[in-house]
Structures are given as structure tokens and as C-alpha cells.
Amino acid sequence: MRFSLSFLLLSLTSPMVIAEPLPLADGFRGIWYMNQPTKDEYHFKYSGGMATYPQQHAPIAIYRKEVDRTFFVFGGVANYPPAKAELLHMIAYYDHKTGMVSRPRILLNKKTDDAHDNPTLQIDDAGYLWIFSSSHGTARPSFIHRSTKPYEIDSFEKMWETNFSYTQPWHVPGKGFLFLHTRYKEGRGLFTLRSEDGEKWNPPSPLAKIEMGDYQISWRHGNTIATAFDYHPSPTGLNARTNIYFLTTEDLGTTWKNASGEAVKLPLSDPKNAALVRNFHSEKKLVYLKDVNFTADSKPVILFLTSSGHEPGPKGGTREWFTARWTGAAWDFQPFTTSDHNYDHGSLHVEFPARTESGELWRVIAPTDPGPQVGGTGGEMVMWTSGNRGHSWDRVKTLTANSPRNHTYARRPFDAHPDFYALWADGNAFKASESHLYFCNREGHVYRLPSTMTQEAVKPDLITR
Helix, strand or coil, X not given: CCCCHHHHHHHCCCCCCCCCCCCECCCCCECEEEEEECCCCCCEEEEEECCCCCCCCCCCEEEECXXXXXXXXXXXXXXXXXXXXXXXXXXXXXXXXXXXXXXXXXXXXXXXXXXXXXXXXXXXXXXXXXXXXXXXXXXXXXXXXXXXXXXXXXXXXXXXXXXXXXXXXXXXXXXXXXXXXXXXXXXXXXXXXXXXXXXXXCCCEEEEXXXXXXXXXEEEECCEEEEEEEXXXXXXXXXXXXXXXXXXXXXXXXXXXXXXXXXXXXXXXXXXXXXXXXXXXXXXXXXXXXXXXXXXXXXXXXXXXXXXXXXXXXXXXXXXXXXXXXXXXXXXXXXXEEECCCCCCCEEEEECCCXXXXXXEEEEEEEEECCCCCCCCCEEEEEEXXXXXXXXXXXXXECCCCCCCEEEEEECCECCECCECEEEEEECCCCCCCCCEEEECCCCCEEECCCCCCCCEECCEEEEC
């Protein structure tokens, strides 16, 4: 069965499961979003193509060798601006056997243009796909849906309607789910939910709420789930985000430890606590967390950016990228590169074994070059590598150039396959625009996902080799 665009627009009137099968989108079109007008030449604090935004949502893509597919979710639209678009939660997959991408399915219409409501993805032991639909604050409902068949995207059932923000669901094989997320109550507090099967969830457990709140990023490494987070000092709040904190759990959130392996009493509320990695507040630096990963010896490494202010342009000072690696005794901070916006976002891969000095290769894919909207969110995508754990970096390849719109929010799939290594979108950083989706392989070949399609599966367009 196929659905016309007019039927989609009429039927997607409330955030609920559509009758089987899910409606088919007629292509990959990303949501354009802006936040906080600045009334200057940079127009907004951040803006652009936000189909894979924000970094506090993970994972949005997962490779499963059982079916040789990379499944991914994103924030899409039926039509491009300037007409106000409504955020559609979409799911698709890339088939590594055929080199083709499926036509995306539309799970629901979130009835907003706010990309903070973008979805995240998880897959359980049996191969069922779980989509976590976020809400920015408490004004809209949030959802958890599960596919009706393993490794298939045709239909989903609603498992839970509630409210949560900034979703980071993790499934540990043989153990269950640990769902890291945010709850809004006088700020942004970090919480966890735990479930063995995704159907019954324990009550939310507070993780941290330091002064006005926190933002976190997280990742899973074996049975370990790691979170790195900042804090929002009073009275400014999120526009003064600073500091880095780090915790891990190996028992689905029953016990949390700092990098030294010391158990930490929760919830954290004091800026000076046992999870603190570095006090950037005392250095008068803002911190924008990008990614967290693990080295070959299972030590954490954090990718982040610092600046002097939240405003775009020169007011924010130089945007400096760093890595922080736990050596087993201390955090090793190393400079990486610079870019021109706080919301330039990329991902850190750690590859091993590798013929390098350290036995592993770090690879970052990020918009570190200025784009056509200079000083706006994102830019041109670049691939960097380091063979000595961040002490020096080689610029391997410019992935995009002479683009009409800035690229940003390059996101790393969980268990990434070399043929589908990062997923992102483009968009005009200064005004509402169309937004296309892209992915690249480990070699740096960039593909654009089709904005219009009528077949069930097509080969993406190779745009740079």
C-alpha cells in the first residue's frame, strides 16, 4: 500500500501510531530549526538543518550484523520551509549487501517544528526496534514504540505515552534497558529509567541536577554505560554551561562510579563533586560536549569544545576543540582544532587494532571548516585522524566543499559499519531552507540520501569520493 502526500498531511494530525503499515515518506527531507534570534548578522544562536540534532540524543543509528543493515531515525518534514514545517519521526535503513537505502517510514507527527523532539533508536536482543520520541519540556507528550517484527520498520506499536526529554536509551545484551534522559522541574535534571524488557519500567531515578541543571552525552562499551555532563550555573543557566563531569555504571544504573572507580552517591547537586573532570567555570570557559568513546584498553575519552560566550560570531571568542582521555590515573587534555560556532558538532571514532603509535586510530568527522554561512552553525565537513591518542592530528580529507548550505551534527552510529560511518544534514544557517541528509563511509566518500523517491529502495547519490 502507498500513501499520497496529501493523505500523509491529513492523517498525521496527532502523535499516535498510524494503521499498519506505516506511511511511506516520498524522500529524505530534514527539519530546519532555529533557536533564540540574535538580531544581528548571525540571525540566531544556532540554526540550520537539524534532522540529526541534538548531541544529547543517542543513539540515532545502529548497525546490526545479523541482517547487515544500519537502521537510523531522524527528524523529517513533508514539505520544506518557508511554510512552517511539522516534525515527523522517520525511520529507514541502509542495506550493506545491496548498497541501497530504504524508503523512510513515518512513525508519527510531533505537531511542532522543534528539533529537540527528534527521536532516538535502540534494538533489543531479539532484534525488535525501539523508538524513543522526545519532548522539549513538558508541553508535549513523549512516546516509546516497538516494532511489531524483528529488524523490520513497516509497523510499530505504542508501548508507553509519558513525558521525557533528551533521550539516550541503551540496551545491554542479556540484561535490559537503561534509559538516560532529562526531566524538567525548575531546570533540567538528569534521570534514569530501568527495564528488563522495555514493557515495565522502574520509577525514574535522579542522577544529577547541579544548580539550574545539566546536559549529558553518553555511550555504551560492553556492559559499561558512560555519561559525561556539564552544569548550568545560576543565574544564567544553560547559556553559561560549563565544567565536565563523568560517571559509569556496569549494573544498569544501580551503582555509578567516577573515572577512578570510586562509587558516587547520587543525585549530584554540588558543582564540586567526585565526578568532576575539570573545573572550566573557574577558567571562565563554556563547555559544549560532543562525544564520548572508549580506547582499546577501555579507558574513556571525551570530545568537547570550549568558548568564551554563547553568542555566535566573535563575541563567543575562539571555539577550541579538545579531547580528554582517562589514563588510569588522570585526565589527559589535548587540543584538537578550532571552528567558528559553538554548535559545530562532530563524532569521535576509536578504531583498533591499528598500525599506529598507540595501537589505535582516532577519527573525527566534524564541520571544522567555515561553510557558506560563515559564523553560522556548522560548515564544511572534514575528516581528521590521530594515531597517538590525540597528541597530534592529521587532516585526512575535506568531505564537503563549495556547499550551498552549512553541514552539521555528524552523528556516529552505534557499532558503526565502515560503509556507513557518520550521518548528518545540511541547512542554511541564517534563514529557513531545505535540508538534505548525508552519510559517509570510513574512506570519506560522501553520499546524499534522495529527497524524493518512489521506489522501495534506491542507491544514494555519491557526491564526493
